Amino acid sequence: MKELLANFFDRYGLSFIMVASYFGSGSIFIASQAGVEYGYVLIWAVIGAVLLGFMAQDMSARLGIFGDTLMTFIREKLGKKGALVLALFLSIGCIAWTLALTAAVGKSVELLTAGSLPWQPIAVVTGVCAILVGIMNYDHVEKVMTGMMFLLLILYLVVAGASQPSVSSVITGFIPSLPNTGAMLLGAAILGTTALWPNFFLESILVKQKGWNKPKHVKMMRSDLAMGYSVGGLITLAIIIVAAAVLRPAGYTELSSFMAPGEALEIVLGQWAMIVFLLGVIAAAFNSIVPIMWTIPFMILEALDIDHKEGSSSTFKLIFAGSILLGMFSPLVAHITGLSVVEMVTLFPAYNGVFGLPITAALLFWAVNDRKLMGINTNSWKLNVVNIVLVLFSIYIAINSGRGVLEAIFGGLLT
Structure with missing residues (x-):
């Protein structure tokens, strides 16, 4: 058994860290809302998102295998000062994510304990736990993340099976369809x-820690990505199916509160379903904190050309812990801004989609097409088509959503 697990983590595991970082509480609520509003119609969008996320990660991994890390490339092109400014700006988004994730874990525990444990202190404890997990040896973190992703998969597949969805309707959802603007959004x-920008930095770094540094490792890397994104995609599909089969028929048209999905599941399937929902939110939110916050010290140290010794240096751990300490102040942020937990869970990832994704997608596109760096392994025209779609999409989202996201987050401070 021990040898079997060792062989598994030789081939897989890295992608589960990548998938764990994108699959947080925000993903759960977005997928739930998709099922509530449009039933099974947007199942095809999950498939497309998984494929595009896979392709983006593939490019980042090949950058690490054949060239160098993304931030090293940026430093060489923009200089140390330019790279550091960019790293610090992007770090704001990572901290915002952690504020949302610690709040989500805290709120879920509060609801599980019927209010006997307020979410605010639990959010702080969550940050402390994330620091302890994040400073462990990489191999141990990889095993923890992988185990929690499979736990999430089992939890949501059980609920999806109990919801008894219409098989024919599920199949129809694989056919691309956009009934209105809301469905498009x-x-x-x-x-x-799904296409999470911190992963563009992490994948190019962690492939080296995995020991994947030769052309023969590309096939292994792609098998790993296929495994991880298949698990992440199945979880997302399960959540949409549950929302479409249970919440939509129960009369829900939107998810206005943190507990709305859990309450509806409890009414239709029983209390066990609500407990599973909350456990899933806790696991998904906590799972996302460590890899997202790893990005900050990796970016800063590589921008300054300081050896981070595969994440084991004291400087790396200090920056990592300090960043999460800032992310533990979600109760204070909620008090100052007036944002609810569910608003933080949805708006802070949106902030990253507006500012972080277009910048990093464009930089990744630049890097994998740099012949001096990549040599004969530069992007093919087919891969460039996919990457251009990602860059253009992220720019479109930033242009159309930026003002609304900023007003939603900071509006309470300006009135």
Whole structure:
């Protein structure tokens, strides 16, 4: 058994860290909303998002295998000062994500304990736990993340099976369809949460830690990505199916509160379903914190050309822990801005989609087409077509959503 697990983690595991980072509480609510509003119609969008996320990660991985890390490329092109400014700007988005994720874990525990444990102190404890997990040896973190992703898969597949969905309707959902503008925006949101920009930095770094540094490792890397994104995609599909089969027929048209999906599941399937929902939110939110916050020290140290020793240096751990300490102040942010937990869970990832995704997608596109760096392994025209779609989509989202996202987050401070 031990040898079997060792062989598994030789081939797989890295992609589960990548998938864990994108599949947080925001993904759960977006997928739930898609099922509530449009039934099974947007199943095809999940498939498209998984494929595009796979392709983006593939490019980042090949950059690490054949060239160098994404931030090293940026430093060489923009200089240390330019790279550091960019790293610090992008770090704001990572901290915002962690604010949302610690709040989500805290709120879920509060609801599980019927209010006996307020979410605010639990959010702080969550940050402390994330620091302890994140400073562990990479191999241990990989195993923890992989185990929690499979736990999520089992939890949501059990609920999906109990919801008894219409098989024919599920199959119809694989056919691309956009009935209105709202469906288009939700489809875009599904894509935006799947193509997560911190992964563009992490994948190019962690392939080296995995020991994948030769052409023969490309096939292994792609098998790993296929495994991880298949699990992430199945979880998202299960959530949409549950929302379409249970919440939509129960009369829900929107998810206005943090507990709305859990309450509806409890009414139709029983209390066990609500407990599973909340456990899933806890696992997904906590799972996302560590890889997202790893991005900050990796970016800053590589921008300054400081050796981070595969994430084990004291400087790396100090920056990582300090960043999460800032992300633990979600109760204070909620108090100052007036944002609810569900608003933080949806708006802070949107902030990253507006500012982080277009910048990093464009930089990744530049890097994988740099012949001096990549040599004969530069992007083919087919891969460039996919990457251009990602870049143009992220720019479109930024132009059309930027003002609304900023007003939603900071509006309470300006009135």
